[in-house]
Amino acid sequence: MNGDAAQLRKAQNPTRRVFSEEMLAYGTEDPHFIVMEADIGYSTFSYLFGDAFPQRYFNVGIAELGMFATAAGIASTGRTVVCGSYGVFITMRAIEAIRSFICYPNLPVKILSSHGGITAAIDGVTHQATEDIANMATIPNMTVLAPCDSASAAAAFRLAMQTPGPVFTRLMRDPLYEVHSGAASFAVGGSVCVRSGADVTILSYGDIVIQAIRAAEQLAGERIEAEVIDLYSIKPLDRRAVIDSVRKTGACVVAENHQRRNGLGYEVASILLQEAPVPFAALGLDDTFAESGAYDLLLDKYGLSADHIAENARRVVHHKNR
Amino acid sequence: MSRERDAVLRRVTTTAREIRLRVLDMVYTVQSGHIGGSFSEAEILAALYNHILNIRPDDPKWDKRDRFVLSKGHACPALYAALALRGYYDASHLNTLRRFGSILQGHPVIKTPGIDMTSGSLGMGFPIAVGMAIESHLIGKSNFAVYTLLGDGEINEGLVWEAAQTANKYRLGNIVAIVDRNYVQNDGFSDEIMPIEPIDKKFEAFGWRVWKIDGHNVEEVIDALEAARDYGDGPACIVAYTVKGKGVSFMENDRYWHGKAPNREQYEQAKAELEGAAP
Ligand SMILES: Cc1ncc(C[n+]2csc(CCOP(=O)(O)OP(=O)(O)O)c2C)c(N)n1
Numbered sequence: 134m135n136g137d138a139a140q141l142r143k144a145q146n147p148t149r150r151v152f153s154e155e156m157l158a159y160g161t162e163d164p165h166f167i168v169m170e171a172d173i174g175y176s177t178f179s180y181l182f183g184d185a186f187p188q189r190y191f192n193v194g195i196a197e198l199g200m201f202a203t204a205a206g207i208a209s210t211g212r213t214v215v216c217g218s219y220g221v222f223i224t225m226r227a228i229e230a231i232r233s234f235i236c237y238p239n240l241p242v243k244i245l246s247s248h249g250g251i252t253a254a255i256d257g258v259t260h261q262a263t264e265d266i267a268n269m270a271t272i273p274n275m276t277v278l279a280p281c282d283s284a285s286a287a288a289a290f291r292l293a294m295q296t297p298g299p300v301f302t303r304l305m306r307d308p309l310y311e312v313h314s315g316a317a318s319f320a321v322g323g324s325v326c327v328r329s330g331a332d333v334t335i336l337s338y339g340d341i342v343i344q345a346i347r348a349a350e351q352l353a354g355e356r357i358e359a360e361v362i363d364l365y366s367i368k369p370l371d372r373r374a375v376i377d378s379v380r381k382t383g384a385c386v387v388a389e390n391h392q393r394r395n396g397l398g399y400e401v402a403s404i405l406l407q408e409a410p411v412p413f414a415a416l417g418l419d420d421t422f423a424e425s426g427a428y429d430l431l432l433d434k435y436g437l438s439a440d441h442i443a444e445n446a447r448r449v450v451h452h453k454n455r
Numbered sequence: 456m457s458r459e460r461d462a463v464l465r466r467v468t469t470t471a472r473e474i475r476l477r478v479l480d481m482v483y484t485v486q487s488g489h490i491g492g493s494f495s496e497a498e499i500l501a502a503l504y505n506h507i508l509n510i511r512p513d514d515p516k517w518d519k520r521d522r523f524v525l526s527k528g529h530a531c532p533a534l535y536a537a538l539a540l541r542g543y544y545d546a547s548h549l550n551t552l553r554r555f556g557s558i559l560q561g562h563p564v565i566k567t568p569g570i571d572m573t574s575g576s577l578g579m580g581f582p583i584a585v586g587m588a589i590e591s592h593l594i595g596k597s598n599f600a601v602y603t604l605l606g607d608g609e610i611n612e613g614l615v616w617e618a619a620q621t622a623n624k625y626r627l628g629n630i631v632a633i634v635d636r637n638y639v640q641n642d643g644f645s646d647e648i649m650p651i652e653p654i655d656k657k658f659e660a661f662g663w664r665v666w667k668i669d670g671h672n673v674e675e676v677i678d679a680l681e682a683a684r685d686y687g688d689g690p691a692c693i694v695a696y697t698v699k700g701k702g703v704s705f706m707e708n709d710r711y712w713h714g715k716a717p718n719r720e721q722y723e724q725a726k727a728e729l730e731g732a733a734p
């Protein structure tokens with residue numbers, strides 16, 4: 134689809150809520166899994182499941198590290214556990230439990246991680262998960278998903294449940310845009326081309342996909358046709374889609390709400406250096422902490438708005454044509 | 456009671472009232488921030504900043520100053536108000552809370568005048584305070600005192616108890632930990648989310664001397680802070696029994712007001728109630 138970004142509807146609910154609503158629905162389909170929470174159930178919306186299935190809901194208080202180690206114990210018996218909290222606390226405080234006792238034994242723990250990137254904008258740095266993808270994707274056996282809208286967030290829950298072993302899903306605090314049409318289908322290791330074009334490939338995930346689409350529209354006005362791909366499955370990554378698109382366009386921009394270092398941009402760069410070296414730019418936090426402030430202002434300051442993406446796309450296209 | 460004492464009580468009482476009014480204004484203006492836990496700690500912060508702490512607001516980085524760490528960092532609106540009222544920065548900053556470019560970040564950061572340490576990730580502020588106390592007591596021997604304020608939900612974190620052990624091992628006579636026992640955390644009543652009692656006996660078992668007080672009774676707050684400061688033989692803990700949302704009838708004891716901002720009507724009603732409270 135080469136849709137018009139202005140036509141894309143703002144989602145009614147944030148992806149954290151959509152994911153939890155899907156979990157609630159799945160609760161009746163699968164009576165076996167349980168859910169754990171660390172006192173932010175009203176923020177992750179895991180309370181929806183807790184209200185419906187109180188016997189299968191364990192709120193362990195403000196104790197993220199302990200929660201994941203406890204989840205490992207439950208999951209060691211073969212039972213699937215969904216654990217919810219905020220991205221920073223999950224991927225930093227609890228990382229050793231996740232790495233050594235969930236990923237290493239390859240246990241079925243499905244992680245609901247809210248407030249990814251700088252979407253916890255006004256809360257400031259202690260609540261902004263800007264290294265979460267790097268931390269999680271680096272651990273063997275971990276699957277990492279980052280949906281960008283309601284359809285992909287609901288699908289992410291189901292994919293997590295259907296995929297063996299640990300799965301991390303990065304969700305967002307604020308409502309995003311309904312990027313995907315009803316026809317889109319999702320798979321672990323899949324991707325969705327949300328706009329096709331021959332001049333430059335823009336790769337993204339989560340909340341930045343809408344910025345990429347807006348950038349592509351700006352560029353279309355200048356006769357630069359950008360291809361925009363939603364790489365919601367960060368690990369495993371749809372290498373084929375990336376390589377095929379970049380071989381076609383000959384230029385690539387990656388934009389993500391995350392540190393540049395060790396994010397999707399670094400991953401794609403290492404693939405392209407081997408398979409299809411082209412003019413390339415990776416956008417993200419440039420080895421810096423962010424700050425408190427309105428989300429849009431932060432996106433602009435840290436170089437993740439549509440304008441910044443378009444500017445970098447122009448640059449790589451220019452470089453390619455030289 | 457001496458006239459001097461009387462003046463202290465009055466100053467702390469008025470400041471606590473003023474802190475609540477400022478917090479209400481801030482959170483209403485920016486439509487974001489944590490009211491419930493700010494209201495429960497108002498008397499404690501007022502007493503610390505207007506009587507207990509050995510500080511120089513015109514020299515915020517003075518190296519011999521007493522340190523304060525708001526371990527329950529989300530309740531920083533009250534701290535920001537207390538610092539402005541004490542003269543660390545102009546009160547006009549208050550309504551920029553959480554905004555782009557503000558010196559008042561969503562959670563405390565060390566670069567704000569008067570803030571001794573970054574906090575906001577629960578459980579971390581307490582071991583940080585213990586670290587400061589070790590430096591002061593055993594290493595640099597500058598002998599400043601360290602105060603830290605924790606939430607009753609926050610003490611769910613195992614890290615809190617690791618720090619409690621450390622403070623006991625080194626018999627830190629210069630640290631005072633205050634637990635804001637307001638009975639409510641994010642998801643509901645603390646004792647339902649995670650039974651944490653007996654808080655006093657737990658700290659005692661960890662080697663701490665414990666005081667239990669009504670955290671809204673200014674006299675008790677001051678007496679306990681002075682006693683804990685002067686104790687000196689080891690780590691001191693004050694369990695302050697408080698009310699989350701204290702001062703506004705419809706906010707009290709309700710998890711909803713942990714992190715929600717009032718609408719206009721709620722703001723007006725809350726303001727009227729706070730203004731009506733005897734100064
Ligand atoms: C490590 C960590 N986990 C979760 C949170 C999210 N959070 C912010 S406030 C809060 C509840 C705090 O309750 P309590 O300690 O009782 O504070 P108070 O009631 O005094 O506001 C939670 C879970 C956090 N800030 N840090």
